[in-house]
Amino acid sequence: MHPGLEPPQLLKQNLFYAGRKFNFEVNRLRLPNQVEGQWECIRHPGGAMAVPITPEGKLVLVRQYRFAVQGRLLEFPAGTIEAGEDAFTTIQREIEEETGYSATEWKNLGKFPLAPGYSDEYIFAFLASGLEKLEVVPEKDDDEDIEVILLTPEEFEKSVIDGVGVDAKSIAGYFLAKPFLNNRK
Incomplete structure (x- = not known):
């Protein structure tokens, strides 16, 4: 694993929008500190x-x-x-x-x-x-x-x-x- 990376555990993934430049997701996650919640994220190719x-x-x-x-x-x-x-x-x-x-x-x-x-x-x-x-x-x-x-x-x-x-x-x-x-x- 890359130093510093601590990926969350993906509990549920929801793709709300797939566009020409980016996608928009709302996901239920468990963070490394064990907190669970829902987070929005724009996925972009860079x-x-x-x-x-x-x-x-x-x-x-x-x-x-x-x-x-x-x-x-x-x-x-x-x-x-x-x-x-x-x-x-x-x-x-x-x-x-x-x-x-x-x-x-x-x-x-x-x-x-x-x-x-x-x-x-x-x-x-x-x-x-x-x-x-x-x-x-x-x-x-x-x-x-x-x-x-x-x-x-x-x-x-x-x-x-x-x-x-x-x-x-x-x-x-x-x-x-x-x-x-x-x-x-």
Whole structure:
């Protein structure tokens, strides 16, 4: 067993919704401390994100409309891992579709749980550098309303501190990448 993992005992499983991006379950469980109860969980295949940085030291982000928060958030490019893909393949595709850039240098920054209180989704983070603007940008998904934004690391940090709508995965990914951004001089 993986260190730190203590799976609960599944007493009853109920799939309430099977969607194109995730499933929603309500399960009766017995936790490792022997407490029994009902817990809701979003089952998600995982996602991949990149912190792209241009040769000039600018971060490449997208301002994307998110219906759940009824507004636009500043985010690093990311996407859901599709069936048959690994996280690296996903982010290579997503960075091109969302930003119009491709990267020649990649660094794996690790993975982290996105919202473990209600979802099993993990985000796989990468630093993307050696960026080149694509001559032909792949078509975006129909539901994507995206604007590409270039910021310095200092401008990004100011956006976070000032409470500009920046999503949590982008904040986490940035701070995983930050030690490598400082060493790029």
